Amino acid sequence: MVIKTEIGFTTRDRIYVRGRDLADEILGKMDFIDMIYFTATGSKPDDRTRAMTNAIIVTATDHGLTPSAIAARMTILGAPESLQGAVAAGLLGAGNHFLGTMQNAATFTRDEIGELSDSDDEAAYLARAEEVVRTYRAARRIVPGLGHPIHVEGDPRTPVLRRIAGENGFDGRHWRFIAAVETAAQKEYGRLLPINAAGAVGSTVSDMGLDPVWARAFALIGRSAGLLGHLMEEIANPQGQKIWDMILAQDDSAELAGLSDPAHTDKHGDRK
């Protein structure tokens, strides 16, 4: 019963990652993007992959008071002794509704593209896309990678990610497929459901030849940095208590309970 990991091990004098000496062969010679690939696969990425990966991880890093950021800020309010706990709390929300959707969209493009190849024409892509969209609709399933509650006319990240994918040779058949799916969905539903960032990242990851799990991995790595940005801001200029107070002030449970003068709105004065 022997355990085996290719990732690395330590001796009295040296540390090895994927068979290379961390101190002599890796530190100062690989950047972090290299190291992500090297740790997971034993190989460094080429320049195109490095550029594309930077764009994907940067996309996932942050953009304000997301539920993940709120969870992290609520957590450090109660447990300031554990920065890692607050980051973990934030990452736990990177699931099937937010961020983890990047993996779901990658899986969708990989699994539903069928037999389409680079040599097929747009009509073939559209025919397949229409079939997929109809099947999803009949099963009352959401089509992954499309639609956004805020960016209803188009996700601003999508065209830029596609352009970067194109510059690096990763706008292949999965990108053509998701674009056809967008067209098919508009026809089927009678309104635009634009390719969102998850669809853009998912298609790119598939066109990079990576397993869909990489999309969620990139999202988690990027978001860990975003959460740390929030937590550093929270330490320097706390908003968590204000967020909590505001939620309590909007909670009308006390009023509904028939308290004519609910102290729970007054109380916030006491806190400050």
Place this chain on the structure above:
Amino acid sequence: MVIKTEIGFTTRDRIYVRGRDLADEILGKMDFIDMIYFTATGSKPDDRTRAMTNAIIVTATDHGLTPSAIAARMTILGAPESLQGAVAAGLLGAGNHFLGTMQNAATFTRDEIGELSDSDDEAAYLARAEEVVRTYRAARRIVPGLGHPIHVEGDPRTPVLRRIAGENGFDGRHWRFIAAVETAAQKEYGRLLPINAAGAVGSTVSDMGLDPVWARAFALIGRSAGLLGHLMEEIANPQGQKIWDMILAQDDSAELAGLSDPAHTDKHGDRK
């Protein structure tokens, strides 16, 4: 190099916890409070300990939209596939500022009570308490177990917990000590800093003869149930998206950025 746990093990036919057969000797014969003690110590609690423990854990269970509950609700909004992830996110906030304070107060009573014994009179308790309060103030340290941002005139849980402690024989020297600390602090600071629920639980745990870590353990067990109540409510009647929308609506970053017509407040209409 042999690993050893007293807690339990499994054979092909049986499961043992603390040396007893789970199926034949435990299931249906111990309730959960028994099992908490039995798993951790190998002994069942007596009736007084059981009653006191129920009161402590019930105290910790829940009381509305705490930061822990908000973190759990934000987490399931993003990751509905993982109930355990949302509970974990909520528990991660049970730290040195909220809930974990029960352990800190227990440690305080245990470590600062000095040589005081049951036979000492109130004057001796007060003298020791005054010394401790002065020392904490000089070191600019918060006195654990005192004061509450909302319940400024008294935490409603404290007298009830003390009464239950008294009924069960757990209002001993640590309770006398924290009461003296409350008196000493009022004198020192010139205003009432009432014993809060953490102080009440901490003193009780010390008077039960338990290590302070039990206070945080009770808090985590109770709060796990409270968080599950929130999450079941969230599944049935979601509030998480509304909480998020409200936070965004109160976030004035867009306005400060000079956007005259910030769409980020309008957008919420699109979501529903």
Place this chain on the structure above:
Amino acid sequence: MVIKTEIGFTTRDRIYVRGRDLADEILGKMDFIDMIYFTATGSKPDDRTRAMTNAIIVTATDHGLTPSAIAARMTILGAPESLQGAVAAGLLGAGNHFLGTMQNAATFTRDEIGELSDSDDEAAYLARAEEVVRTYRAARRIVPGLGHPIHVEGDPRTPVLRRIAGENGFDGRHWRFIAAVETAAQKEYGRLLPINAAGAVGSTVSDMGLDPVWARAFALIGRSAGLLGHLMEEIANPQGQKIWDMILAQDDSAELAGLSDPAHTDKHGDRK
């Protein structure tokens, strides 16, 4: 945009849970099992439900060095400052393979029982069970609630849980269904796949009329106590470093890398 939770709120003087005063109406009057239900539903359980719930949660509490317990012990080894972090790490493993299976089995019994009612006879149950087993087999899906890697001839918890369910009136049609599924599976696969503890708990939860999510909730509450037992033992008598050393000693990566005298087995002497 008003937020609403039925669970509770706080005023300057009082704390309310489900409309009742925590201090005056709950503390000392409800035990923790009551409080679990009261927080989640606003009602206390009857005696039968209380007895059954104790048995279910006790089942989930602990039984030795499970992956959850190992994760919790590894976590506190690195982060002794955060007991809640170690509990959270352990709970994160309560998913679709371990413990969370209780919910999956409850869902299975609820969703696959079809039109079977109390008045149907065993032949009707078996016919439905055979249909379900064949369907699962054809789809190469695991039948939830059956089989165990260790307890190959029968899970010792199952008959006891069924007896307790019977004593409390919860061995209804879902228990009859899972028993029929066990029989059907033995016929279909040619070997016994005994009802495991997840199947027993899942059927019971369905016969209690509770949503399947309660099964995972009970599992998480019980396991939080089990993990705390492990962590208290770990603090008093650490095994985590030994577990780590043992894993490294079994990791043959260094030897495979061609190191003739791998220091990584020697090094453990240095640690102690």
Place this chain on the structure above:
Amino acid sequence: MVIKTEIGFTTRDRIYVRGRDLADEILGKMDFIDMIYFTATGSKPDDRTRAMTNAIIVTATDHGLTPSAIAARMTILGAPESLQGAVAAGLLGAGNHFLGTMQNAATFTRDEIGELSDSDDEAAYLARAEEVVRTYRAARRIVPGLGHPIHVEGDPRTPVLRRIAGENGFDGRHWRFIAAVETAAQKEYGRLLPINAAGAVGSTVSDMGLDPVWARAFALIGRSAGLLGHLMEEIANPQGQKIWDMILAQDDSAELAGLSDPAHTDKHGDRK
């Protein structure tokens, strides 16, 4: 009661991070290292900072079966549905004993360096270091940043990190201080306690002029990638069950319980 974050916000058409348009001004124009700084501070790092940061994060990424990696692997064994849960479980161990030590060492160098400036000579550094070491020893406190259980004659990462720090202008007075502390500790304790990687990173972070919390942030970002490498390997070539089996095989609880033929060692045959 207005909430404010500088980090970012979203409008119907655009996403802003630190006042810049994510799609037009950031994607493809900043790499991930830039984005870490930009999200947290609003400024991009210079080339020296970028090179140093890459080296620090790469140091933290991974090196085999650490307790964090074991916790993550145990977690995905139970909950394969939640990659984020397994990463979170692994990060929760990045605390005061492992990885979080980088922050502790940074704090140590910042807080204990006293009045030492660049113009002070080595004798002044040594005098201060001796004072600090004696104070720590008297208080029975561990000196942060020194000593390693495996690399007893020197941590291989330390000289490389110092060289890279030197190349980028970050081997200033905090590095001189920790080196003096190493010398003072050897004199005080009579044996070498070499500067470990945490000490090297901590000194570097202080010499970069960053708050100590950045050291833990870099560690968490790097380790998130390392954990994802482990989890991808675990998905492709599972070791978790073997690790668990091995731990159970080494657990002698059954034998100690007097079972002459403990089935718990045989049982593993059943699992495979």
